[in-house]
Amino acid sequence: MQNEYKLKELICEIGRRVYNKGFAAANDGNITIRLNDREVLCTPTMVSKGYMKPEDVCKVDYEGKQLAGTKRRTSEVLLHLAVYKARPDVHGVVHCHPPHATAFAVAREPIPKCVLPEVEVFLGEVPMARYETPGGQKFAETVLPYVKDCNTIILANHGTVSWGPNLENAYFNTEIIDAYCRILILSRQLGQVNYFSQDQTRELLDLKKKLGYDDPRFKNEDCDLCGNSVFNRGYSEGVPQPKAKPSTNGHATPDLETLVKTITDQVMASLANG
Numbered sequence: 001m002q003n004e005y006k007l008k009e010l011i012c013e014i015g016r017r018v019y020n021k022g023f024a025a026a027n028d029g030n031i032t033i034r035l036n037d038r039e040v041l042c043t044p045t046m047v048s049k050g051y052m053k054p055e056d057v058c059k060v061d062y063e064g065k066q067l068a069g070t071k072r073r074t075s076e077v078l079l080h081l082a083v084y085k086a087r088p089d090v091h092g093v094v095h096c097h098p099p100h101a102t103a104f105a106v107a108r109e110p111i112p113k114c115v116l117p118e119v120e121v122f123l124g125e126v127p128m129a130r131y132e133t134p135g136g137q138k139f140a141e142t143v144l145p146y147v148k149d150c151n152t153i154i155l156a157n158h159g160t161v162s163w164g165p166n167l168e169n170a171y172f173n174t175e176i177i178d179a180y181c182r183i184l185i186l187s188r189q190l191g192q193v194n195y196f197s198q199d200q201t202r203e204l205l206d207l208k209k210k211l212g213y214d215d216p217r218f219k220n221e222d223c224d225l226c227g228n229s230v231f232n233r234g235y236s237e238g239v240p241q242p243k244a245k246p247s248t249n250g251h252a253t254p255d256l257e258t259l260v261k262t263i264t265d266q267v268m269a270s271l272a273n274g
């Protein structure tokens with residue numbers, strides 16, 4: 001039997017990390033732990049995640065009905081419950097608005113694969129769920145097409161949701177996706193983003209398998225490992241298309257900036273000659 005008070009303290013500790021990292025402004029974000037097959041611990045609404053006390057933590061059932069706690073449960077708990085119902089292996093979920101990952105959510109720029117080894121191993125492909133007004137059941141269901149095959153999802157125009165076998169692991173996935181998005185934005189400013197080759201990716205996926213992690217690409221041996229999304233089938237309203245990511249090794253879109261510069265140079269040259 002898990003010590004309920006200790007788990008409430010852990011929720012407060014992860015809340016402090018989320019808040020101090022700047023992943024949740026004001027009272028944003030919510031955190032849950034699966035307590036047993038009837039109950040889930042969750043954060044209260046309208047309380048800063050950086051300043052929670054164990055007494056503030058609420059308890060709900062798997063339909064979102066509040067069972068205990070003096071404060072009202074978060075309105076976004078249905079999103080967490082959708083994850084727990086689909087994934088019996090998951091025991092902790094973190095939802096917040098980390099700025100770099102949320103920038104990708106706002107730009108609706110898909111998260112590229114095959115850029116950083118740790119991201120391939122710990123996260124793998126990170127899909128983007130369609131936008132829905134936060135709070136209700138319809139919002140919670142936006143993650144269902146992808147939830148079985150990943151551990152982190154970008155919520156379009158909203159933020160991120162990450163999960164894991166325990167709460168700290170769920171939080172780490174949030175840290176990894178935001179650090180990754182930050183590095184992508186920075187490296188794009190310096191120049192182009194370079195990708196692993198198919199062989200290098202295969203090597204990483206072999207390593208990932210040896211370390212005991214799962215990846216939907218294990219089952220699709222012949223798929224383009226870095227190109228098309230293995231989640232394409234889940235997108236009902238069109239797959240997010242890369243706009244910010246320049247081409248490198250032939251499987252991405254042409255670099256628009258280079259194209260524009262080439263055309264501009266030609267026009268300028270013909271004007272100069274005329």
Ligand SMILES: [Zn+2]
Pocket residue numbers: 029076095096097134158159
């Ligand atoms: Zn939110």
